[in-house]
């Protein structure tokens with residue numbers, strides 16, 4: 001199988017540490033505002049990927065699209081074809097827990113899911129997709145040093161964004177789930193399969209209980225605390 005299916009890059013174009021926003025324009029924003037000598041290595045499907053340096057360290061940032069099927073494609077290709085070793089999602093999420101506020105940063109220790117993908121992979125066994133502890137601890141320490149108090153815990157990776165009837169979010173909140181997003185369970189599972197490190201850091205873009213929202217522009221550009229924590233991790 002050609003390796004140039006969804007990422008059209010050459011060997012060595014992509015760093016071992018890759019930041020993974022769902023939104024490709026968030027990847028562009030990071031390249032333009034944080035990376036030195038940033039070069040765009042991928043434009044296939046508009047899913048931008050850039051490599052540059054941050055404080056002298058080579059780092060890449062690759063858009064993943066929305067949902068588990070989409071991030072699964074990018075993460076598989078980054079690991080198998082380009083040698084990625086540290087995969088750090090920087091996403092947005094909807095808070096479902098009263099202890100979480102809009103624009104809070106959540107570090108996902110684990111990811112529950114509404115998806116049937118892992119039930120199929122594990123023949124019915126309930127696998128628990130889990131963050132890499134070393135990346136998680138470092139991210140937490142960096143956030144605290146920057147004066148940010150991140151929430152650390154379980155997120156819910158949903159298959160559907162519009163899923164109001166099907167998922168009992170109150171029940172999830174009662175069991176300590178902090179927020180919903182759409183990629184982390186697949187990222188953690190695929191990284192574990194290949195023995196590489198993964199972490200999801202997500203910023204609360206909307207609050208499902210209070211109804212507060214951020215604008216698309218804010219989502220694209222103002223989640224800078226999360227971006228800086230992820231870049232420091234690199």
Ligand SMILES: O=P(O)(O)O[C@H]1O[C@H](CO)[C@@H](O)[C@H]1O
Nearest residue numbers: 021022023066091092181182
């Ligand atoms: O902002 P991103 O990283 O795309 O993450 C969240 O936003 C999208 C839904 O609007 C889903 O991909 C969800 O996981």
Ligand SMILES: O=c1cc[nH]c(=O)[nH]1
Nearest residue numbers: 092093094180181182
């Ligand atoms: O997946 C997501 C992301 C942000 N907000 C939500 O409600 N869901």
